[in-house]
Amino acid sequence: MVTIVGGGIAGTVLAGALARAGQSVTVYEQRPNVRGDAFLFLDGRAHKTLTAMGVPADRLERASYPLHGFRIGSAADRIDETPADGDRLYHRTDLMRVLTEFADTAKTDIRYGTPISDLNPYTGVLYPGGDSAELIIAADGIDSIARIRLEPTRVTEYAGQVVLYATAAPGTRPNTAASVLHVHHQTQDSPATFGHFWNEHVAVWFVRLSRPPIPVGYTGFHPLARWIEPIRTALPAIPYLLDFLLEHTAMAHVSNARTVPLAGALPPRLPVILCGDADHVFTRGTGARDAIEDAAALYQALVAGQDPAEAMARRRAELLAEDD
Ligand SMILES: Cc1cc2nc3c(=O)[nH]c(=O)nc-3n(C[C@H](O)[C@H](O)[C@H](O)COP(=O)(O)OP(=O)(O)OC[C@H]3O[C@@H](n4cnc5c(N)ncnc54)[C@H](O)[C@@H]3O)c2cc1C
Numbered sequence: 001m002v003t004i005v006g007g008g009i010a011g012t013v014l015a016g017a018l019a020r021a022g023q024s025v026t027v028y029e030q031r032p033n034v035r036g037d038a039f040l041f042l043d044g045r046a047h048k049t050l051t052a053m054g055v056p057a058d059r060l061e062r063a064s065y066p067l068h069g070f071r072i073g074s075a076a077d078r079i080d081e082t083p084a085d086g087d088r089l090y091h092r093t094d095l096m097r098v099l100t101e102f103a104d105t106a107k108t109d110i111r112y113g114t115p116i117s118d119l120n121p122y123t124g125v126l127y128p129g130g131d132s133a134e135l136i137i138a139a140d141g142i143d144s145i146a147r148i149r150l151e152p153t154r155v156t157e158y159a160g161q162v163v164l165y166a167t168a169a170p171g172t173r174p175n176t177a178a179s180v181l182h183v184h185h186q187t188q189d190s191p192a193t194f195g196h197f198w199n200e201h202v203a204v205w206f207v208r209l210s211r212p213p214i215p216v217g218y219t220g221f222h223p224l225a226r227w228i229e230p231i232r233t234a235l236p237a238i239p240y241l242l243d244f245l246l247e248h249t250a251m252a253h254v255s256n257a258r259t260v261p262l263a264g265a266l267p268p269r270l271p272v273i274l275c276g277d278a279d280h281v282f283t284r285g286t287g288a289r290d291a292i293e294d295a296a297a298l299y300q301a302l303v304a305g306q307d308p309a310e311a312m313a314r315r316r317a318e319l320l321a322e323d324d
Contacts, residue, residue, distance in 0.1 A: 001026075002302065003126070003133035005116045005146060007034055009099065009288050010276035011139035014295035015110065016103035017053040021303045025108050028126070030115035034100065035093045037221065038165045038253050039204050041067070041181065042095075044086020046289035049296045054106075059098045064088040065199055068179040074187055087181070089197055089204065116140070121150040124271035135308065136272045137298060139291070142260060144278035151266050159257035159283050161208040164227060166252040172203035174244050184238055192234035196245060205245050209234050213256040224252045259283055262320055268312040273298065280316070282323055290319060 002018055004011045007029030015025045051057045067084035103110060118127040125132045138146030142156060176182050183195040196205035228246055235242055260281040275298060276291030294315055301311035
């Protein structure tokens with residue numbers, strides 16, 4: 001019997017794969033359903049892992065948009081163009097719908113609207129309720145209650161940038177190549193990054209601004225107006241493109257980029273194993289893929305009757321090696 005705290009990307013796909021393999025799984029998810037207005041990119045590696053766990057490839061394809069390539073430039077006019085390798089853009093809600101259908105088909109017991117308020121990492125007792133679980137996979141995201149209880153000193157750190165994510169009005173078509181992720185790095189005293197992607201259905205963009213963090217109460221969706229000048233000032237080299245996309249956008253999702261350091265982490269040990277953002281967050285922009293690969297490593301260990309703590313220790317070593 002496996003108990004999963006958090007029915008986000010990692011928790012849902014792990015639950016579905018384990019249930020499909022005949023294991024009994026219960027997921028506690030605090031939100032009434034898992035949706036999100038932001039978007040994210042998954043690469044070919046993430047898709048290979050999802051389909052290896054049993055998520056139908058055709059459902060993933062129908063829920064997302066393919067990338068043809070990447071065009072990465074800087075103010076120094078150096079531009080690198082590379083073809084995509086199975087990368088796709090998702091609205092978070094669409095990805096979660098596919099993963100939830102996968103878990104539902106396997107008859108996973110996902111209890112939405114059920115926050116875990118606390119847990120004892122040594123006995124596996126969960127609150128509210130006070131029931132104890134033999135094995136808890138804590139896939140409860142960056143502010144994980146399980147990590148706080150297990151490793152109170154391994155806290156989130158501000159990564160130095162405020163991030164804005166936005167979807168432009170339908171029909172927005174900048175004069176750049178379609179289906180390409182265009183990224184512009186501004187390398188000045190206060191570095192900034194601007195990225196955008198568009199096709200006949202959608203136009204999305206993001207900005208990373210180096211600056212002090214915004215107050216926690218201000219994170220989330222907000223009118224774009226107050227951010228227009230800071231964005232223009234930080235990214236002076238692409239005025240036409242910026243203005244075009246900003247003019248066609250009403251709201252943006254604003255957040256502080258944060259990390260969860262792995263250095264100095266206590267070794268994973270039963271009965272509570274951290275997974276995904278609950279365990280580690282890097283700045284490289286592949287957090288969802290990392291979470292999916294954690295889920296796959298735990299899935300493989302559990303169906304083979306192996307120790308999930310050892311599987312997660314190996315995963316951490318891989319992640320740290322990739323981050324070098
Ligand atoms: C703006 C933004 C853009 C991003 N873009 C990308 C991208 O393009 N590509 C990429 O690979 N990654 C991206 N990421 C990172 C990616 O979203 C995360 O790494 C990924 O969602 C981690 O998955 P997870 O399952 O570990 O955690 P989450 O997806 O955060 O899921 C955690 C779940 O646990 C639930 N939960 C939390 N606490 C409790 C509790 N106490 N009880 C019950 N349930 C609880 C939450 O409600 C949530 O559903 C982005 C992140 C942000 C913020």
